[in-house]
Amino acid sequence: MEITIEEFMKLNIIIGKILEVEKLPKTEKLFKIIVDVGNKKTQIIGGGAEFYNEEELKGKKVVLLANLEPKVIRGERSEGMLLAAEVNEKPYWLTVENDVPPGSKVR
Secondary structure: OOOOHHHHHOOOEEEEEEEEEEEOOOOOOEEEEEEEOOOOEEEEEEEOOOOOOHHHHOOOEEEEEOOOOOEEEOOEEEOOEEOEEEEOOEEEEOEEOOOOOOOOEOO
16 A cells, blocks of 8 residues: 555654553563653553563663554553564564654654
């Protein structure tokens, strides 16, 4: 499916810094993640718990889609989506290793 430049420009893709991560109870694959997105904190329910542990993710800067309509997943509100590449069915969250501050827009 192709989208127009105008449709792409509506996406709010930003940098966030992971502040807190915990495995969602009663699931093997989901994390509850609190992310600093510059002007506020947002909660995201995201996969990858079978591949990553909480400690290795804290403090990482990640790329996320911030203007999704909130959704309740397993009883928890999710207000965005972490972007990832998938290799051999393993997600690799897109991270930033430089001094780009949380909330910075990806262009």
